[in-house]
Amino acid sequence: MAAVAPSRLAALTRMRCEIFQTSYNPTSVRTGAKYLRARLRGPSMINYYPEELTVARFNRMGGGFKIQDWDEYERLADVEEKKRRGKGAPKKAKSAAESRRMSRKR
Structure with a gap:
């Protein structure tokens, strides 16, 4: 047999790839088709x-x-306390004129 x-x-x-609508990849390079065909995980999560x-x-x-x-009440109280101490x-x-960056001398 020859x-x-x-x-x-x-x-x-x-x-065969044309008929069955698959990708023709004779050199077997990685295409990521496995991940593109996979079911999406987001909706399930x-x-x-x-x-x-x-x-x-x-x-x-x-x-x-x-x-x-x-x-939230405690957070607001902490913010007020920091403002009173000058640490807010x-x-x-x-x-732009009030900006600290603009008022700095060069």
């Missing part, structure tokens, strides 16, 4: 983890109920 020429096998493979109900989200839901957010965030500049 061996089939490699060029004929390559032509057969190319034709979103459905797996439940939505976290925070105090702020509960208060925004309505219904007339309000819960005191102690963490600097005031924002209203214009």
